[in-house]
Amino acid sequence: MMNCPECGHAAHTRSSFQVSNETKERYNQCTNIECGHTFVTHETFVRSVCHPQKISAAPPHPKGMQNNLLINTDPPLAGFVRLVPP
Incomplete structure (x- = not known):
């Protein structure tokens, strides 16, 4: 935001x-x-x-664990995700 050079009120882009x-x-x-x-x-x-530090790329997710995901719908942890061991 900038102020108007004519009247001093706010000016929008x-x-x-x-x-x-x-x-x-x-x-x-x-x-x-x-x-x-x-x-x-x-x-x-x-x-x-401040210059940002060099950012390393995150390693890819391991393959083969995609089918082990279970969404817990029981209280008190409703909505939380839990991994089921293979």
């Missing part, structure tokens, strides 16, 4: 498009019905605060 990998152009409209100012802003990436 009506549409936007990616100008580059680091910049987005937004078309905004003031929510003040007596103003209704429409204006363009640019949202630009400046810097990273």
